[in-house]
Amino acid sequence: MAMKLLKVADYAEMSRQAADIIIKQVKEKPNAVLGLATGSTVLGVYRELAADHRQHGTSYRLVRTVNLDEYVGLDPDHPNSYRYYMNQHLFAQLDIPLHETHVPDGLAADLDEECRRYERLIDELGGIDLQLLGIGRNGHIGFNEPGTPFSTATHVVELTELTREANARFFPSLDDVPRYAITMGIATILRSRRIVLLASGEEKADAMARLLEGVVTPDLPASALHLHPDVTIIADCEALSLIPKEKRRVDAP
Numbered sequence: 001m002a003m004k005l006l007k008v009a010d011y012a013e014m015s016r017q018a019a020d021i022i023i024k025q026v027k028e029k030p031n032a033v034l035g036l037a038t039g040s041t042v043l044g045v046y047r048e049l050a051a052d053h054r055q056h057g058t059s060y061r062l063v064r065t066v067n068l069d070e071y072v073g074l075d076p077d078h079p080n081s082y083r084y085y086m087n088q089h090l091f092a093q094l095d096i097p098l099h100e101t102h103v104p105d106g107l108a109a110d111l112d113e114e115c116r117r118y119e120r121l122i123d124e125l126g127g128i129d130l131q132l133l134g135i136g137r138n139g140h141i142g143f144n145e146p147g148t149p150f151s152t153a154t155h156v157v158e159l160t161e162l163t164r165e166a167n168a169r170f171f172p173s174l175d176d177v178p179r180y181a182i183t184m185g186i187a188t189i190l191r192s193r194r195i196v197l198l199a200s201g202e203e204k205a206d207a208m209a210r211l212l213e214g215v216v217t218p219d220l221p222a223s224a225l226h227l228h229p230d231v232t233i234i235a236d237c238e239a240l241s242l243i244p245k246e247k248r249r250v251d252a253p
């Protein structure tokens, strides 16, 4: 199994290390296709990328991006849509042309057609060079909830209550959290040439312990990553706190 684990002290260190990998990728291949994620975990990475762009001028002029997922029914201008999040936290801070950034359209009249279009789009871009991932408390990646077959392409999902509750902190109330989303499937994610998964905080410790046990099962969607040849996991101490002590040494300062 080609899964590399970088154990880091904390969120800041995780964010810096992930940003370094992305910056290196963009320098090596200026027209790289980056697969991006949303949520709290990746916010620090986006702050690092923005700071590096300002200070060192790393250019994203030729980069193309595809996001993992989007809520169904939220307008791109809705502050809780993932399109809004991406524009706000990353794209507006870089020199990337907005038309080269892609997020599934959660308002599409025909959602199944939108899923097919998104798969074609990724192919037309030449595939994803580097996919950034967070992990849900139940081990979901993107919005692929437990039980999702690994063969699934981009599809519409009904969100689990656990996921809706976890994401409710961004919404006025639980009732406002959409019930459906469009997400890249596990097969879509596994087609990326390289994958970087981030985990921070003790609420991810259970999912991480199960992931690092190595059992590959649709009950833990992230375990599909064991089937991929080039995965780097960057996790902090809290996220690794349920791993047996002897394996928990912090490698990076």
Ligand code: GLP
Pocket (backbone or CB within 6 Å): 037, 038, 039, 040, 041, 042, 068, 069, 133, 134, 135, 136, 137, 141, 142, 143, 163, 167
């Ligand atoms: C969300 C997103 C995922 C994200 C995960 C973790 O529901 N759909 O793409 O990786 O859950 O989110 P957070 O980083 O906020 O913990």
